[in-house]
Amino acid sequence: MTAQTVQQxxxxxxxxxxxxxxxxxxxxxxxxxxxxxxxxxxxxxxxVCLGLxxxxxxxxxxxxxxxxxxxxxIDADIPExxxxxxxxxxxxxxxxxxxxxxxxxxxxxxGELEISVEGQRRxxxxxxxxxxxxxxxxxxVGGGGGIDSAEYTLVNYNRAGVPLMEIVTxxxxxxxxxxxxxxxELEEVLEYLGVFDAxxxxxxxxxxxxxxxSAEEADEDGTIGLEALEAANRTEVKNISSHKGAEKALxxxxxxxxxxxxxxxxxxxxxxxWDESRGITVSMRSKEEEKDYRYFEEADLxxxxxxxxxxxxxxxxxxxxxxxxxxxxxxxxxxxxxxxTSTKQVADFYEDVALEYDPDLAATWVADELLGELNxxxxxxxxxxxxxxxxxxxxxxxxxxxxxxKNAKEVVLREMLDDxxxxxxxxEAAGLGKTGEDEVQQAVVEAIEENPDAVADHxxxxxxxxxxxxxQVMQKTGGSADPGDVNQLxxxxxx
Ligand code: ADP
Ligand code: ZN
Ligand code: MG
Numbered sequence: 001m002t003a004q005t006v007q008q009x010x011x012x013x014x015x016x017x018x019x020x021x022x023x024x025x026x027x028x029x030x031x032x033x034x035x036x037x038x039x040x041x042x043x044x045x046x047x048v049c050l051g052l053x054x055x056x057x058x059x060x061x062x063x064x065x066x067x068x069x070x071x072x073x074i075d076a077d078i079p080e081x082x083x084x085x086x087x088x089x090x091x092x093x094x095x096x097x098x099x100x101x102x103x104x105x106x107x108x109x110x111g112e113l114e115i116s117v118e119g120q121r122r123x124x125x126x127x128x129x130x131x132x133x134x135x136x137x138x139x140x141v142g143g144g145g146g147i148d149s150a151e152y153t154l155v156n157y158n159r160a161g162v163p164l165m166e167i168v169t170x171x172x173x174x175x176x177x178x179x180x181x182x183x184x185e186l187e188e189v190l191e192y193l194g195v196f197d198a199x200x201x202x203x204x205x206x207x208x209x210x211x212x213x214s215a216e217e218a219d220e221d222g223t224i225g226l227e228a229l230e231a232a233n234r235t236e237v238k239n240i241s242s243h244k245g246a247e248k249a250l251x252x253x254x255x256x257x258x259x260x261x262x263x264x265x266x267x268x269x270x271x272x273x274w275d276e277s278r279g280i281t282v283s284m285r286s287k288e289e290e291k292d293y294r295y296f297e298e299a300d301l302x303x304x305x306x307x308x309x310x311x312x313x314x315x316x317x318x319x320x321x322x323x324x325x326x327x328x329x330x331x332x333x334x335x336x337x338x339x340x341t342s343t344k345q346v347a348d349f350y351e352d353v354a355l356e357y358d359p360d361l362a363a364t365w366v367a368d369e370l371l372g373e374l375n376x377x378x379x380x381x382x383x384x385x386x387x388x389x390x391x392x393x394x395x396x397x398x399x400x401x402x403x404x405x406k407n408a409k410e411v412v413l414r415e416m417l418d419d420x421x422x423x424x425x426x427x428e429a430a431g432l433g434k435t436g437e438d439e440v441q442q443a444v445v446e447a448i449e450e451n452p453d454a455v456a457d458h459x460x461x462x463x464x465x466x467x468x469x470x471x472q473v474m475q476k477t478g479g480s481a482d483p484g485d486v487n488q489l490x491x492x493x494x495x
Contacts, residue, residue: 108128207240336363
């Protein structure tokens with residue numbers, strides 16, 4: 001409780017995360033029910049995930065494989081043997097009144113993830129990552145739908161038993177912006193591994209712990225001793241479901257704590273709920289402690305030997321490694337390489353095009369044109385998954401000089417995205433094929449004949465005259481000539 005006796009200016013923000021990610025398996029972690037979300041509530045359920053008496057769990061191998069992949073990606077230790085525990089608590093979304101989770105022998109221990117914040121690379125310690133089952137979901141109805149104002153609550157067990165990985169970081173973050181960067185990187189890694197679907201509603205949920213600690217406790221490099229970390233009263237903010245939400249909730253909580261400390265009030269160790277629509281955190285209850293959960297071994301699941309799994313299960317090249325390789329191999333800027341590795345699909349597509357044509361041209365087309373136009377339409381690369389062949393063809397048309405880059409971008413690509421047209425068809429219909437050399441030469445001669453004043457101006461040394469003539473030729477060729485070529489042809493003809 002040193003925090004409230006120091007001044008506001010002397011405080012350091014300390015944040016640690018517990019991130020829950022749903023693993024993208026076909027079936028639930030302890031039964032064969034599908035994990036695919038459905039509209040109908042309580043449809044994908046069975047005696048196991050409803051917690052009926054006598055039902056026994058059977059561990060899903062695919063969930064364990066995903067966990068091992070995550071462990072490899074964060075460079076964690078994977079023990080020879082891992083085991084499951086029961087975490088006991090009563091809540092309507094938890095039909096058994098306990099959650100099967102992992103306790104003292106989690107599948108991943110002591111990992112790390114590198115993030116980049118404002119151009120600086122930093123490593124975040126991941127204390128552990130363990131497997132557990134997702135509870136069901138609650139829907140608060142009436143009274144505005146708020147958790148504290150609803151008239152009643154509906155419960156849906158479709159989600160109960162979906163495999164989750166809980167990833168617990170050390171209290172390594174010093175600002176909400178760092179948290180946002182971490183979540184973005186984590187999500188990228190999980191998607192690369194193919195174990196996670198960011199598009200699924202509620203597939204990533206964050207509990208964020210925040211405390212304010214006296215700056216005197218911190219070393220020059222920002223390290224804070226264990227004792228001070230443990231002594232600080234912190235709040236745990238629950239119900240955060242996006243990167244942006246995490247940053248907002250934490251900025252709110254940071255300000256709230258600072259203000260309280262400034263007014264001489266103590267920070268309560270408590271659990272708070274992030275109310276996304278109101279943009280505030282509200283107190284829910286005093287924080288549970290570990291002993292409240294009465295952890296004990298899950299006797300229905302034997303310990304699982306995973307020795308050797310780490311060596312056997314392969315993972316793809318991860319975003320950070322790929323980013324570095326792109327920079328070295330294709331001579332890309334840090335910014336371009338980051339954009340081009342933002343998802344595995346973007347990176348794969350870029351490499352495809354870069355290897356066939358030219359890395360620079362491919363970078364412009366994928367990072368700037370394609371992603372730019374998609375972004376403008378609020379689309380992702382996954383939305384044009386089946387049409388990347390067409391984009392590939394468009395780049396080919398530019399690479400082989402069959403259409404101008406300007407037309408490719410402003411006409412063809414836009415029509416392709418808006419109407420689903422085929423690039424060759426757009427070129428044909430709009431007559432965008434680059435005009436043949438003879439035709440351009442013909443237009444050059446005509447432009448000179450028809451504009452003696454401009455020719456005279458040019459001969460008198462007026463710089464702008466040639467641009468006027470270029471414009472005339474462009475008009476005659478319907479914009480399908482290359483302005484640089486036209487300029488050269490004109491100068492040659494005028495000599
Ligand atoms: P508990 O036993 O209360 O759950 P843990 O040691 O398991 O505590 O840590 C839970 C989370 O709290 C971790 O993400 C950790 O980084 C974070 N945490 C620990 N100390 C602090 C602190 N002083 N300020 C903010 N977060 C903290
Ligand atoms: Zn089931
Ligand atoms: Mg904990």
